[in-house]
Amino acid sequence: MPKSVWGGGRFVVDDAEAQQIATPEDFTEEQLMLADTVRAFVERDIRPRDGEIEKLDYGLTVQFMRKAGEIGLLGADIPEAYGGLGLDKTSSTLLAETLSPASSFALSVGAHTGIGTLPIVFFGTPEQKSRWLPRLATGELIAAYCLTEPGSGSDALGAKTTARLSDDGESYILNGSKLYITNAGFADLFIVYAKVDGTYFSAFVVERDTPGFTFGPEERKMGIKGSSTRPLFFEETRIPADHLLGEVGKGHLIAFNILNIGRFKLAAGCLGGMKEAIRLSSSFANGRVQFGKAISSFPLIAAKLAKMNVLAYVTESMVYRTAGLIDESLGQADLDGPDGGIQAAKAIAEYALECSINKVFASEAMDAVVDEGVQIHGGSGYIQEYKIERLYRDSRINRIFEGTNEINRLLIPSTLLKRALKGELPLIERAQALQRELLHPTPLAARTDSESLLAKPAEILGALKKVFLMVGGLAVQKHGLRLEREQEIVASLADAMIDMYALESALLRTRKREMQGTEAVRLQHVADMTALFAEEAAERAGQRSRAILAALEKGENLRLQLSVLKRLLRFEPADASALRKRISSRVISAESYVGL
Structure with a gap:
């Protein structure tokens, strides 16, 4: 991706160029070969024994790890100097997506390679990296991440687990417990967060055989049944002092930035799950005959397949755009320097907002996709013999993992506002400029058909940004810094930002393909998906903004603001039915996701 001066949250106030973003069409031959290797591994090794893994066979999971x-x-994210491949985030994201059809096993790998290993990659000392990373890269050691407690989940800093330095300064002594720890049944290395002296939130590496470190029974879960989930207990658990990760009191830098990567990688896993659901559902719809015809020929079934494919295309566009941004940000940091961990934290935090957006959108998109997949399967979708049933159950955790979607929705606008108040982006200036423009409106130019397939989606995106600045500006004016207490308004503003980032990502990707001379049939397909998502986003923007304005204004002021909103979103509706028919025909013909 060409070097840019882009930054987190910038999409709200500025327009990116198509050449600035990374897309799946940019994958190198090496990246595609790596994906093929993972795909072959899943088909050859995992699928034939998937049922055994699902019965929580620890030994088999470790064997395949x-x-x-x-x-x-x-070792994708582990530097070559420590036995890994040292891949960029785009490559490791592609591997996470490709592994996703491995279901529970994919979760075990993801917990190990992401939130389990990355704290050491980014924040470990050279000695810690040398001690553990080579064995984590081979699977000799398996990692787990331990943040959640019985009394603290999203409120991570409310943790009660404590650590104290021994009198001789040689050890830290841990007391407390952790809950819902993925890989706990077979992990060897645990990234554990505790408060030193009950105050200073810090991170530690704890080895499995440490005296005083014990485990509770496996949790009986709704889905992801082949993954291990157990509680942990620490009772006067003594670990060497050099197992402290980072600095005392700086554990939040590790926890929150690793969660940012976790949220983003979760979106990649959801993308792989969506593609699997589309493959299963389109194949089933072609083979299921009712009233003498394949049910794929029925418009209501076809419309579901179109919806599923559009959600996957938009998610894919967002995920790889964000991967490119994170790669660029990390590429400008000196990760091997004495303050490499701090630089890594800053580089990742730059796109914390986008990571939350990816997590919320992808997890909810996957839920929608697998729900429609079950419906397409009819009664068969409720039967465990059909994998769509498991995808439906497994999907539900994604809206809870890595910070609930409610918490992430609150984080998205608050992070944007904090960046603006620090002078990192001109949010307030753009909102004020828009207010002046709306006070002295010029006649709107007549909207005419353009030769470009993307003219209207681009126009809708521009309108969405203006509506967000208008409504968000009013919300800040009325509530100031107390806006965070108005959680319904904040969540609606987050949804506006999510739709903007999603549409812009799809639009820029499609425009890039247009510039690259993609053949007409393929270009029409991706343009259709972009157009359909734009139409739906504009409709959501109107409904959402009217509700926010009603909470902010009354009487004549409300009527005035509603008239401005109507003016900004004055679009003739497209023939969405025709768009869905064209999109679904390609999915039905391919019996798979159609995006590239």
């Missing part, structure tokens, strides 16, 4: 280590899958 080590096989994954042999092909480099566990």
